[in-house]
Amino acid sequence: MVSLANFIFFLILTSFCSQTCIINILSVGAISSLKPGDVLNNSQILHSEGGKFQLGFFSKYEKYYLGIWYAGDLEDRKLWIANQNVPILYNSGLLTLDSTGTLKITSGGRTVVNIVKSTGLTGSLVARLQDSGNFVVQDETRNKTLWQSFDHPTSCLLPGMKLGYNLTTRQNWTLTSWLSFSVPASGAFTLSLEAIKDTFQLVIRRRGKVYWTSGAWNDQGFPFLNTIYQYYFNLVSDKDGMFIQLKDRLGGFPSLELFPDGSIIGGHGPIFTRFNKFCYGYESDDGCVSSQLPACRKDGDNFEQKRGDFTDISGTSTNYYDNASISLGDCMQKCWELCSCIGFTAVSDNGTGCQIWKGKKRDFEIDETGNALQRYVLVSPKSSKGAGKSWIWIVIVVAIFITLTLSGFISYIIMRRRKLQDKKRKEEEYIRELTAAASFNNTNLKGEDGREVQDLKIFSFGFILVATNNFSSENKLGEGGFGPVYKGKFPDGREVAVKRLSRTSVQGLVEFKNELILIAKVQHTNLVRVIGCCIHEDEKMLIYEYMPNKSLDFFLFDQSRKELLDWNKRFEIIEGISQGLLYLHKYSRMRVIHRDLKASNVLLDEHMNPKIADFGLARIFKQNETEAVTDRVVGTYGYMAPEFAMEGAFSIKSDVFSFGVLMLEIVSGRRNTSLQQVDRSLNLIGHAWELWKEGCALELKDGALGDVCDNSKQLLRVIHVGLLCVQENALDRPTTSEVISMLGNESMPLPDAKHPAFFTGRDEIESNASGTKAVRRSVNNLSITVLEAR
Ligand SMILES: *[C@@H]1O[C@H](CO)[C@@H](O)[C@H](O)[C@H]1NC(C)=O
Ligand SMILES: *[C@@H]1O[C@H](CO)[C@@H](O)[C@H](O)[C@H]1NC(C)=O
Numbered sequence: 179m180v181s182l183a184n185f186i187f188f189l190i191l192t193s194f195c196s197q198t199c200i201i202n203i204l205s206v207g208a209i210s211s212l213k214p215g216d217v218l219n220n221s222q223i224l225h226s227e228g229g230k231f232q233l234g235f236f237s238k239y240e241k242y243y244l245g246i247w248y249a250g251d252l253e254d255r256k257l258w259i260a261n262q263n264v265p266i267l268y269n270s271g272l273l274t275l276d277s278t279g280t281l282k283i284t285s286g287g288r289t290v291v292n293i294v295k296s297t298g299l300t301g302s303l304v305a306r307l308q309d310s311g312n313f314v315v316q317d318e319t320r321n322k323t324l325w326q327s328f329d330h331p332t333s334c335l336l337p338g339m340k341l342g343y344n345l346t347t348r349q350n351w352t353l354t355s356w357l358s359f360s361v362p363a364s365g366a367f368t369l370s371l372e373a374i375k376d377t378f379q380l381v382i383r384r385r386g387k388v389y390w391t392s393g394a395w396n397d398q399g400f401p402f403l404n405t406i407y408q409y410y411f412n413l414v415s416d417k418d419g420m421f422i423q424l425k426d427r428l429g430g431f432p433s434l435e436l437f438p439d440g441s442i443i444g445g446h447g448p449i450f451t452r453f454n455k456f457c458y459g460y461e462s463d464d465g466c467v468s469s470q471l472p473a474c475r476k477d478g479d480n481f482e483q484k485r486g487d488f489t490d491i492s493g494t495s496t497n498y499y500d501n502a503s504i505s506l507g508d509c510m511q512k513c514w515e516l517c518s519c520i521g522f523t524a525v526s527d528n529g530t531g532c533q534i535w536k537g538k539k540r541d542f543e544i545d546e547t548g549n550a551l552q553r554y555v556l557v558s559p560k561s562s563k564g565a566g567k568s569w570i571w572i573v574i575v576v577a578i579f580i581t582l583t584l585s586g587f588i589s590y591i592i593m594r595r596r597k598l599q600d601k602k603r604k605e606e607e608y609i610r611e612l613t614a615a616a617s618f619n620n621t622n623l624k625g626e627d628g629r630e631v632q633d634l635k636i637f638s639f640g641f642i643l644v645a646t647n648n649f650s651s652e653n654k655l656g657e658g659g660f661g662p663v664y665k666g667k668f669p670d671g672r673e674v675a676v677k678r679l680s681r682t683s684v685q686g687l688v689e690f691k692n693e694l695i696l697i698a699k700v701q702h703t704n705l706v707r708v709i710g711c712c713i714h715e716d717e718k719m720l721i722y723e724y725m726p727n728k729s730l731d732f733f734l735f736d737q738s739r740k741e742l743l744d745w746n747k748r749f750e751i752i753e754g755i756s757q758g759l760l761y762l763h764k765y766s767r768m769r770v771i772h773r774d775l776k777a778s779n780v781l782l783d784e785h786m787n788p789k790i791a792d793f794g795l796a797r798i799f800k801q802n803e804t805e806a807v808t809d810r811v812v813g814t815y816g817y818m819a820p821e822f823a824m825e826g827a828f829s830i831k832s833d834v835f836s837f838g839v840l841m842l843e844i845v846s847g848r849r850n851t852s853l854q855q856v857d858r859s860l861n862l863i864g865h866a867w868e869l870w871k872e873g874c875a876l877e878l879k880d881g882a883l884g885d886v887c888d889n890s891k892q893l894l895r896v897i898h899v900g901l902l903c904v905q906e907n908a909l910d911r912p913t914t915s916e917v918i919s920m921l922g923n924e925s926m927p928l929p930d931a932k933h934p935a936f937f938t939g940r941d942e943i944e945s946n947a948s949g950t951k952a953v954r955r956s957v958n959n960l961s962i963t964v965l966e967a968r
């Protein structure tokens with residue numbers, strides 16, 4: 179890109195420079211037109227009006243031609259040639275506009291070529307080179323162009339020139355390539371615009387036969403033309419004919435040239451190139467037209483350019499085509515069609531003529547001396563020895579490749595299978611171990627109360643998949659702290675809840691097993707029962723009994739559903755939760771600290787009895803928490819005791835705190851966090867505390883509860899106990915059993931509640947946490963992530 183830009187810049191510079199220079203030259207009486215009787219000799223130059231173009235004699239291989247070129251073009255391309263097929267042999271050419279109005283080239287007194295035959299008009303005739311590069315003969319008085327070089331193109335198309343045809347005027351504007359790069363004579367190729375169906379295409383013919391086509395012009399231009407060149411054409415068509423014109427935007431010296439090898443070169447490079455490449459007829463890419471192959475040639479046969487020469491040792495004939503009207507391309511064509519031809523050699527350095535060699539390969543000796551790549555040999559990739567060898571190599575390489583791929587594939591399969599087997603074996607082993615564990619079967623697994631508990635079953639993944647309908651989204655019950663929960667239905671009609679423990683946070687199998695056995699033993703009417711588990715690869719699932727009435731928050735925080743919870747029901751729920759919590763804290767040997775007690779973790783059975791869910795999961799996750807610093811919830815904002823949130827120190831007192839919040843929520847029917855919109859400085863705890871201090875705590879009561887005059891004492895007691903539970907200092911908070919007796923025994927005096935630990939919002943949590951985010955701290959290898967309560 180950079181070099182191209184530089185190149186264009188260079189072109190602009192040079193054209194600018196050359197034009198300035200020309201203007202200087204012009205100012206000292208340069209020739210810009212010929213009138214009848216004027217002569218331009220071989221050392222004179224005719225300049226266009228603006229100095230952009232020049233016309234004069236030039237030489238090629240000691241032959242002389244009259245041509246037009248760009249002033250200052252370093253490539254010195256000849257854009258038009260007057261006598262391309264009749265060169266002048268000596269540097270003695272003259273361009274004359276004679277008194278009869280004939281424009282002609284003469285040499286040594288003889289006419290070489292009449293460019294414009296006598297017009298009969300003499301008085302006002304003028305020949306001039308226009309600044310478009312068009313050399314014109316005009317009748318100045320009638321202001322009429324009698325002849326113009328643009329109507330007689332050679333190998334180049336300039337902006338303003340036409341390529342196409344006009345049926346009315348019977349004009350046909352085509353380009354004809356030079357014979358070779360050194361010989362301007364008309365060569366083998368022509369470029370024309372030809373009609374095809376309703377549109378037209380560019381056609382390159384080689385000795386009259388279609389050789390290449392651009393494809394029909396469409397919205398995108400010509401299909402086989404390099405896309406950037408599509409923009410260089412203007413298209414004109416009417417009922418009389420059609421032509422394309424080059425837009426004046428091909429850099430400093432815009433032109434488009436048909437080269438002797440059949441390629442089209444634009445201002446910036448090739449448009450279509452087949453340099454040193456012969457169109458054999460078997461390839462049909464890029465517009466190359468396929469044709470019938472000679473019977474003795476086959477697909478892939480081609481010419482190779484080599485050093486040296488053939489020497490005929492058998493004395494059989496060779497054919498010479500060393501005349502000036504034949505190009506190397508013609509030689510190729512000759513040899514290609516001649517079945518006995520094995521190759522040819524160039525015989526001149528101007529690219530014309532050749533010597534064609536016929537016979538069998540063994541009839542020739544090859545002398546590879548010399549540097550010129552003048553020997554063209556027809557090679558057949560499959561029949562020759564070299565080709566045979568490469569065929570063997572290809573076979574070997576392919577065989578090796580196949581072997582490697584196959585063995586790689588097989589070993590992959592074996593490894594995969596082994597891995598799968600390993601996994602399966604491990605799983606089986608684990609399951610066996612799990613079921614064989616003393617505490618883990620029907621008869622031996624006893625609850626802590628001594629009662630036998632039901633099986634803790636291990637379910638297959640397939641079974642769970644079927645039960646949960648492939649964990650379909652309709653079956654999803656919610657997203658708990660430790661992973662999503664799905665509803666499942668067993669074939670016997672039993673409904674369950676399947677908790678998929680988030681992969682990243684679950685500990686190893688052994689610990690999982692141990693925890694699971696402990697959790698299974700923790701059984702209480704106010705705790706959700708674990709039915710079983712399922713292990714699939716790295717994933718672990720817990721199967722719980724299904725609670726048809728969802729969770730407490732589903733009712734408590736919904737304007738219409740909360741009506742279903744009257745005060746008695748709410749008090750029962752509070753009692754139930756406290757019983758479950760007491761069991762967790764005191765009577766289970768594990769001393770389970772829930773750590774995430776909240777309304778959404780209190781499930782309700784069909785009789786609206788509360789059952790605490792998700793207990794023990796904190797233990798399952800605990801071991802892994804250092805490595806799984808994930809977004810898993812280990813506490814919920816709004817329910818967390820301050821010491822837990824700040825320091826990660828959890829105890830039964832932090833569960834008590836959460837329970838206190840829960841009690842206040844149950845009384846008020848509002849989320850702890852819900853008041854913050856009303857008054858940013860106070861959450862529910864703060865609000866309750868304010869009301870309590872002002873002696874109007876009953877205002878906290880949920881409006882949906884209606885009149886509770888009979889129970890207002892009990893309600894106030896709940897608020898009081900709740901406030902005791904949320905006291906700032908954990909030591910001041912009652913234990914769970916104390917809470918239960920406080921709630922149950924109306925005559926029991928209650929201590930005064932001290933200032934509660936109420937957060938005034940997230941801001942305070944953050945500022946309390948020594949500047950950094952308290953919502954995500956790591957203490958005692960415990961990562962706390964705080965989420966808003968749902
Ligand atoms: C060409 O014409 C010019 C001007 O008439 C003259 O000076 C010059 O010598 C001529 N050159 C030749 C080679 O005749
Ligand atoms: C000659 O004709 C051309 C168009 O054919 C026109 O642009 C130009 O002005 C005319 N010149 C004179 C001198 O009439």
Ligand SMILES: *[C@@H]1O[C@H](CO)[C@@H](O)[C@H](O)[C@H]1NC(C)=O
Pocket residue numbers: 343350351352368370372
């Ligand atoms: C124009 O010339 C080309 C090449 O000679 C030829 O193939 C084509 O048919 C001609 N077109 C018309 C309309 O005469």
Ligand SMILES: *[C@@H]1O[C@H](CO)[C@@H](O)[C@H](O)[C@H]1NC(C)=O
Pocket residue numbers: 343344345346347414415416418419420421
């Ligand atoms: C063909 O020539 C006629 C007569 O000069 C002209 O009216 C018409 O516009 C030309 N059409 C094309 C496409 O060149």
Ligand SMILES: *[C@@H]1O[C@H](CO)[C@@H](O)[C@H](O)[C@H]1NC(C)=O
Pocket residue numbers: 499501502503504
């Ligand atoms: C040049 O070769 C061509 C091709 O065979 C032939 O037709 C032609 O007569 C030859 N011309 C001369 C001058 O030998």
Ligand SMILES: *[C@@H]1O[C@H](CO)[C@@H](O)[C@H](O)[C@H]1NC(C)=O
Pocket residue numbers: 238239241361362363502525526527528529530
């Ligand atoms: C090309 O070179 C050959 C041999 O040297 C010669 O006969 C022929 O005239 C040259 N053709 C041209 C156009 O210069």
